[in-house]
Structures are given as C-alpha cells and as structure tokens.
Amino acid sequence: xxxxxxxxxxxxxxxxxxxxxxxxxxxxxxxxxxxxxxxxxxxxxxxxxxxxxxxxxxxxxxxxxxxxxxxxxxxxxxxxxxxxxxxxxxxxxxxxxxxxxxxxxxxxxxxxxxxxxxxxxxxxxxxxxxxxxxxxxxxxxxxxxxxxxxxxxxxxxxxxxxxxxxxxxxxxxxxxxxxxxxxxxxxxxxxxxxxxxxxxxxxxxxxxxxxxxxxxxxxxxxxxxxxxxxxxxxxxxxxxxxxxxxxxxxxxxxxxxxxxxxxxxxxxxxxxxxxxx
Numbered sequence: 512x513x514x515x516x517x518x519x520x521x522x523x524x525x526x527x528x529x530x531x532x533x534x535x536x537x538x539x540x541x542x543x544x545x546x547x548x549x550x551x552x553x554x555x556x557x558x559x560x561x562x563x564x565x566x567x568x569x570x571x572x573x574x575x576x577x578x579x580x581x582x583x584x585x586x587x588x589x590x591x592x593x594x595x596x597x598x599x600x601x602x603x604x605x606x607x608x609x610x611x612x613x614x615x616x617x618x619x620x621x622x623x624x625x626x627x628x629x630x631x632x633x634x635x636x637x638x639x640x641x642x643x644x645x646x647x648x649x650x651x652x653x654x655x656x657x658x659x660x661x662x663x664x665x666x667x668x669x670x671x672x673x674x675x676x677x678x679x680x681x682x683x684x685x686x687x688x689x690x691x692x693x694x695x696x697x698x699x700x701x702x703x704x705x706x707x708x709x710x711x712x713x714x715x716x717x718x719x720x721x722x723x724x725x726x727x728x729x730x731x732x733x734x735x736x737x738x739x740x741x742x743x744x745x746x747x748x749x750x751x752x753x754x755x756x757x758x759x760x761x762x763x764x765x766x767x768x769x770x771x772x773x774x775x776x777x778x779x780x781x782x783x784x785x786x787x788x
Contacts, residue, residue, distance in 0.1 A: 513541035513686045518621040518649075520548045520614075521583050526633045531590065533652070533660035533783070534625040538596045540663065541686065547587065548617055549602035551580035552610060552635060576604050610638070611646035618647045623683070625660075628653040629769075630778045637777075640786075641769065644758050650683035650787040653777065661783050665752025667691040669726075670742050670772075671698050671712055676757025680787040681715065684755040687785065688724040691753075697745045698730045699738050739775030746782060758786040 519534040521527045538545040553576050580602055591598060605613045618624060629637035643651050667688055671677050688694050701711040712728040719726040746754050759773045776784060
C-alpha cells in the first residue's frame with residue numbers, strides 16, 4: 512500500500528524547493544493527496560512590555576513573519592500551477608513555543624512528512640523535524656539540498672538494532688521497501704544475548720519478505736568507525752537511494768535534541784533519510 516496523504520512544511524523560500532519537489536513527485540507517483548503547510552514561525556511573539564503591549568522589536572518581527580508568509584503563498588501558487596497532483600494549502604503564523612502542538616494537530620492524519628534535511632543552511636529545519644517526529648508522531652522523509660525523492664527501484668539501507676524506533680521506521684518505510692530492488696538490513700555489533708542472537712535480522716527479513724520486499728541481511732562488528740559512519744558507508748557501497756533509521760533524542764518531554772548516531776546521519780548523509788521514533 513502506498514502513502515495516501517503526504518505533507519510538507521514551508522517556512523521560507525530558501526528551504527521550500529527540494530522538499531516540495533520531492534513531495535510532489537511522491538504524491539504524483541502514489542496518487543496521494545499533498546497537504547502543504549506554510550508556517551511562519553514567530554520566535555519572540557511572547558515578549559511584551561509592562562503595559563501588556565508588544566514591544567517594537569516583536570511588532571517588527573511579526574510584520575516580517577506575515578510578509579514572509581504572504582511571499583510563500585504567492586510563490587507556491589506559481590509553483591503549483593502546472594502540477595496535476597491533488598493538493599491543498601494552509602497558512603499560519605505560529606509562536607515557536609507552541610509549534611509542536613500546532614504540527615501535532617495539523618499532521619495527525621497524514622502518512623508521511625517530507626522536509627529538507629536538517630543541519631544544512633536552515634536553522635529552523637532541525638526544530639521542524641524534531642517536532643514532527645517526537646511531538647506530532649509522524650515519520651519524516653528528509654531530502655538533502657539538491658536532492659530528490661527516492662526512485663521506485665532504488666536500493667534501501669535499513670539500520671536495524673531490534674529497537675522500537677527501528678521497527679517504527681521500518682513500518683513507516685514499507686511503501687519504499689516494497690518497490691526497492693533490494694533492502695540491505697544493516698546490523699552493526701548485534702547483542703550477544705537476545706531473541707535474535709542465533710539469527711540476527713532473521714525475523715525482520717521474514718517480515719519484509721511477507722510484505723513484498725527483497726531483504727538481504729548484513730551483520731558487521733563495530734570496528735570500522737561509528738554506527739553512523741558504517742551506515743553511510745553501507746549506503747555508498749550499495750549505491751543506495753534511501754536510508755531508513757530509527758530516530759533517537761535526548762529528551763521526550765520537550766523538544767528533542769538529536770544526538771549520537773541520529774545527528775551524525777542527519778549531518779552527513781547526501782541521500783534521503785526516512786526516520787521515525
């Protein structure tokens with residue numbers, strides 16, 4: 512089964528193009544509806560003076576946020592005019608403190624969110640991705656700058672550690688895994704004690720096969736670098752077009768801060784990454 516509702520979020524014209532193009536391509540290929548959310552993030556909208564009036568700085572920032580939102584709406588109408596995909600748009604100015612709550616409400620009925628990859632040249636993107644996954648609870652496909660949507664027959668590298676996050680990401684990625692020419696299950700330094708110790712990845716491979724995927728299990732000791740480096744090397748060795756991985760944050764109580772393997776992947780991958788928590 513394909514994704515049927517795909518969403519993307521535009522906060523400025525600089526980060527809009529690659530992710531939007533990828534979302535359009537996927538929605539067209541899968542006959543999905545595309546939900547486009549224009550979100551102007553007001554960073555300091557809670558700052559007021561003693562009389563309860565917004566300070567001049569906040570007033571200026573609010574004016575700039577409205578102007579950016581209007582600019583995005585105009586740009587989007589021109590961009591979408593030649594497209595035949597079914598799409599809709601919602602535009603809003605959102606206080607940064609409630610961005611997660613806003614996205615949780617707007618994204619709860621979508622199957623996949625397509626965004627730009629964080630840690631490139633947009634400081635807002637990491638926060639958007641974190642809110643989408645850890646608060647809105649949606650899987651996110653991240654597109655590197657200059658990148659595009661994974662091709663239908665592209666190989667996939669799936670980072671597997673038998674954890675809940677990895678399984679969530681695997682389930683979320685099934686529409687890609689079913690059409691991939693091969694899914695490389697990359698297991699790095701598997702635990703010596705556990706339910707899969709005799710056959711690491713065997714249960715996952717059976718699960719994927721029954722869903723129509725073509726899995727290959729690759730078990731490696733952690734001797735050639737970090738987990739992120741080994742996943743990226745595996746993707747390069749197999750000419751993969753997509754990496755699938757669980758997402759891990761330091762805090763689940765507030766906006767998550769990516770660290771370790773997750774952040775390293777997001778900083779260095781030059782192909783799309785699909786993550787879920």
